Amino acid sequence: MVPSTRSTLRRNIASLASMWREIQGSNDWYGLVEPLNPLLREEIIRYVELVDACYKAFDLDSSSKRFLNCKHGKASMFREVGMASSGYEITKYIYAAPGISMPAQQDDAGQSRWIGYVAVSADDETKRIGRRDILVSFRGTVTSTEWLANLMSSLTPARFDPTNQQPEVKVESGFLSLYTSNDSTCRFGQGSCREQLLKEVTRLINQYKGEELSVTLAGHSMGSSLAILFGYDLTELGLNRVHPSCEIPVTVYSFGGPRVGNSRFKQRCDDLGLKVLRVVNTCDFITKLPGMIMNDGMRVIGGRYELPWSDSCYTHVGVELSLDFFKLENPRCVHNLETYLGLLKCCSMAESVKKNEEPGFIQKAKEMVARNYEAVHVMPWQDAARQVGDLVQSLGF
Template sequence: MPRCGSSADPSSAPVASRAVQSVATSIATSTKRLRDQAQSRSSSSSSSLASMWRDVQGSNNWRDLVKPLNSILRDEIVRYGEFVSACYKAFDLDSASKRYLNCKYGKRSMFEDVGIGNCGYEVTKYIYAAPGTETPRWIGYVAVASDEDEVRRLGRRDVLVTFRGTVTRAEWAANLMSALAPARLDPHDPRPDVKVESGFLSLYTSDESASRFSQGSCREQLLGELSRIITKHRDEELSITLAGHSMGSSLALLFGYDIAELGLNRSGRKSAIPTTVYSFAGPRVGNLGFKERCERLGVKVLRIVNIHDPVTKLPGVFLNENFRVLGGPWSCSCYAHVGIELALDFFKVRNPACVHDLETYIRLLKCPKLGKIEKNHGDQFGNWGLNFIHKAKELMRRENFDAWAWQDAARQVGNLVQSLGF
């Protein structure tokens, strides 16, 4: 009688061995097939982006790409949103730090330190802005697609400029100025009818105080760096992509207009370098004259907005593009959004903590089914909101942190939500 664990029939061992080998071979074949399919999909996606990148960057105003949202465009929006999110993750709000109100990390390591080290871009310059008479603080960065595999995937060498949104008290004050002023960015043709929000314009052009990290205004830093990059890559296919969240989207649009108005994207080239703005939760920036001028200059703007986000309805709650029928002198006083809108709806649960949050925008774009929110799904979005609140409370507990900014922001958004009935 065979012992426990031994084979009753020694001749069956080869059969069992062959069965195991057959299963192993089947698994290996299936694994290879799945790997090949994944590589094929990746290759197909890459080649598709390379072949249609101009459309994705808005050459045809995103015709047939927004409704329904094209998967390649969705991936690009998410990618640029994560580049903007890096600004928040890298901004130093520790008042005890030597890099307080600056970037926590060096240019060479920043992407890796914030978790996107394999992005294929390299940071070439940090950008600083001075709100009012305050000390300049880090507002964003310039980066260039440097990895040649990434350049081939994109179909061109992409020059990227990103801006974070409002964090400090002085920046909130700049946001709430809500008065139109002539942009006058072209010294040879001031165009007095082209007006922009004075707080954003001041943030973009002011150079009120010196900083050991920056020289010149936000505008001067940007124009100088972009000129350098365009000259360096003058013989290559380029794109200029500007991305920002909230206040940062306003700076992105101002810079896009400035580039086109000065002709920087056309200098020494047969055709203009495509200039595209990805605006996340952006407010209105200028008047109807500004909108029309941006369109005439070919600045492409994709506005990604939550339809319940009150910030996207400011400024110009009453005088805006919907009142163009007034005509005459009123048109100069009406604020107007620029570009094509991609409308998201993720606030049916009325959670004010996530209504304007960039991470929530990105999560919804990654998981579009979450946009169809049922009442019993509210807890999931509520948890995101609670996480946002906890982050805010943690910031307020830090020594010498100016809690007024967060309290005032909540008050402003809350009042607006109530007054407009969102």
């Protein structure tokens, strides 16, 4: 594994408290993405590690009493995955149900499963980063029913606001199913993923009302889609506007995320002030899908004339940060979160190379990411389920 960057973070981002709003996208990351601002890079790395904790803590042993749940309790989870100094305290675990039926022999058929957690920055971390940060972290696709749910590659109205349902705002039906479906038999979490999130984040906003607050949603692959859906939902309902003169910024850090909705969905997210930073490896085809054909490029002609089928086109939301420092020789790696972490950590090495022309940088970077990937220690079938699931989802069957 690449060594923890926690000590580096504490040294390098002492000025975060003075410019956290810009880092969270208040100006759409203008001037911070190209070239990648070192302060922003370290914040992105921090959130990658907080998402990676979900993978490390997820229990996929079907013989375990915590199967499809987190292996550890809320108070000990960060410590157990090697992140005792994360600076956050977990307040709630979040569960999601695919909302589809599966053959009975499937170990995870019909069950809710742990999808991530809600956490809040502790006092010391709050002082360091300049505000009280409410964090929601989502893992990506792992189990068979999750990727089968993702096969439902069709656009459907979101209709989150009961007073203004906006049927033209459409999102991918598989992601919507994971977000809104409820498994009444779940012994760990009650209510849909959506209901759990809205209740807990609203509670925390009210608890820390009067403090400087931010809401940060971070996820990988399928998890980034859930993060964007929740960010849209939260802002559409106005739950981040606790006072007319005090709007809590809501930011999504998306890692290897697919498209989530149509152009109307993108426009609505922009209108609501939802900030999304999409971190993508240009070799990762998942970030280009669903919508291999019906996508952003099919909406208009000559940049001016919107075509009649534009509402059926998938469109990315937010600002893209592209990572492409070398071509990976192992195609299994391109979508893995550990690869994203390795690429981000290579950024500082790349800057050093530009200045000093250090020989052998490319080879060193390849070796680092290769070591990073091999250290994931996932079982072959688990890795295959994740990769095949994302592949089939992305083909839009």
